[in-house]
Amino acid sequence: xxxxxxxxxxxxxxxxxxxxxxxxxxxxxxxxxxxxxxxxxxxxxxxxxxxxxxxxxxxxxxxxxxxxxxxxxxxxxxxxxxxxxxxxxxxxxxxxxxxxxxxxxxxxxxxxxxxxxxxxxxxxxxxxxxxxxxxxxxxxxxxxxxxxxxxxxxxxxxxxxxxxxxxxxxxxxxxxxxxxxxxx
Amino acid sequence: xxxxxxxxxxxxxxxxxxxxxxxxxxxxxxxxxxxxxxxxxxxxxxxxxxxxxxxxxxxxxxxxxxxxxxxxxxxxxxxxxxxxxxxxxxxxxxxxxxxxxxxxxxxxxxxxxxxxxxxxxxxxxxxxxxxxxxxxxxxxxxxxxxxxxxxxxxxxxxxxxxxxxxxxxxxxxxxxxxxxxxxx
DNA sequence: GTCTATATAGAGATAGAC
DNA sequence: GTCTATCTCTATATAGAC
Numbered sequence: 001x002x003x004x005x006x007x008x009x010x011x012x013x014x015x016x017x018x019x020x021x022x023x024x025x026x027x028x029x030x031x032x033x034x035x036x037x038x039x040x041x042x043x044x045x046x047x048x049x050x051x052x053x054x055x056x057x058x059x060x061x062x063x064x065x066x067x068x069x070x071x072x073x074x075x076x077x078x079x080x081x082x083x084x085x086x087x088x089x090x091x092x093x094x095x096x097x098x099x100x101x102x103x104x105x106x107x108x109x110x111x112x113x114x115x116x117x118x119x120x121x122x123x124x125x126x127x128x129x130x131x132x133x134x135x136x137x138x139x140x141x142x143x144x145x146x147x148x149x150x151x152x153x154x155x156x157x158x159x160x161x162x163x164x165x166x167x168x169x170x171x172x173x174x175x176x177x178x179x180x181x182x183x184x
Numbered sequence: 185x186x187x188x189x190x191x192x193x194x195x196x197x198x199x200x201x202x203x204x205x206x207x208x209x210x211x212x213x214x215x216x217x218x219x220x221x222x223x224x225x226x227x228x229x230x231x232x233x234x235x236x237x238x239x240x241x242x243x244x245x246x247x248x249x250x251x252x253x254x255x256x257x258x259x260x261x262x263x264x265x266x267x268x269x270x271x272x273x274x275x276x277x278x279x280x281x282x283x284x285x286x287x288x289x290x291x292x293x294x295x296x297x298x299x300x301x302x303x304x305x306x307x308x309x310x311x312x313x314x315x316x317x318x319x320x321x322x323x324x325x326x327x328x329x330x331x332x333x334x335x336x337x338x339x340x341x342x343x344x345x346x347x348x349x350x351x352x353x354x355x356x357x358x359x360x361x362x363x364x365x366x367x368x
Numbered sequence: 369g370t371c372t373a374t375a376t377a378g379a380g381a382t383a384g385a386c
Numbered sequence: 387g388t389c390t391a392t393c394t395c396t397a398t399a400t401a402g403a404c
Contacts, residue, residue, distance in 0.1 A: 025209035041399090041401095042370050045369060048399090049398080107205075107290070107340075143338075147334075147335030150331075151332070154327075154330040155330070157289075157333075160313075164327075171323070171324070179364055213381090214378075214379080225390080225391095234379095234380065
């Protein structure tokens with residue numbers, strides 16, 4: 001998936017839209033090709049397998065997670081670190097709702113991640129998880145972190161959130177983050 | 185799906201386990217039949233379509249939601265109503281993790297619900313949503329409710345929560361509910 | 369880089385014997 | 387109530403022409 005390849009970029013956009021709406025397993029390459037007005041073979045010219053296409057669709061989100069994790073890693077104070085992560089994650093999740101919906105909610109993504117060209121992605125996510133929890137591994141804290149992360153994709157299953165303006169949704173997520181992981 | 189039909193009950197259990205692990209779209213009737221040690225035709229004798237099987241798997245959870253909604257409907261005070269719903273939902277979600285995971289996280293369920301033998305189920309869920317929000321429809325409140333509900337299935341995407349003891353997880357969910365929707 | 373055509377496998381679903 | 391066998395359709399994926 002070369003940089004700046006317009007056809008490939010277009011495939012990724014269309015595929016993401018369909019993955020978010022119907023799930024990865026519920027979206028065939030035929031549907032993607034139809035939505036693009038090309039044939040399946042044209043799609044296969046850009047991505048060797050469906051799995052590679054899924055990985056390419058998710059890659060930007062994984063990169064964002066990796067960047068947020070790297071930034072948070074350098075903040076020793078737990079409260080400040082959580083504040084940074086909550087703000088980053090809220091902005092990222094709202095800024096690209098569809099990819100976060102697929103990444104956080106679609107069970108089929110697990111299979112792609114296990115395929116282990118994506119081990120870096122899972123490692124970054126695990127580290128982010130640990131950075132949010134901090135040294136206190138009590139069940140109460142673990143549940144707070146888990147429910148906050150899960151809630152980053154709440155807009156997918158909630159019609160009211162789905163149509164909410166970006167600013168309101170982002171502010172709401174930050175507020176929830178502070179209620180659960182603050183004060184900071 | 186007759187009551188007390190042992191084979192049908194067994195099919196539902198096995199199907200739920202596979203749906204929760206691999207998603208509805210990622211689970212074929214062949215896989216379900218193999219896990220049961222029977223053929224596809226035997227499964228089709230109990231459920232006319234895959235969609236009917238999915239609906240039957242989810243029915244107990246929809247009934248629980250309907251009961252919790254009916255109970256909450258009679259509580260006029262918002263704080264007390266939220267307290268009741270948070271406790272009910274936490275107990276239900278932890279008591280049957282797999283079915284809540286499928287119901288809240290699987291995009292393929294949306295298609296089954298749209299099929300509209302299940303309109304009662306969506307109506308109950310919509311009312312529950314409204315009962316949790318109350319008269320205050322500000323974005324902040326809507327996001328709190330949406331993220332809490334989404335978080336009821338957090339155990340699916342979080343290995344630490346997946347292995348957490350029922351009591352700890354339920355208490356954690358209640359605590360998150362109070363932090364987001366309390367005090368009561 | 370996109371096409372037609374096809375290989376192969378598996379999906380959902382049904383018929384009819386036992 | 388379960389089986390074998392089969393239908394039809396669609397899935398992923400590939401070969402090779404243009």
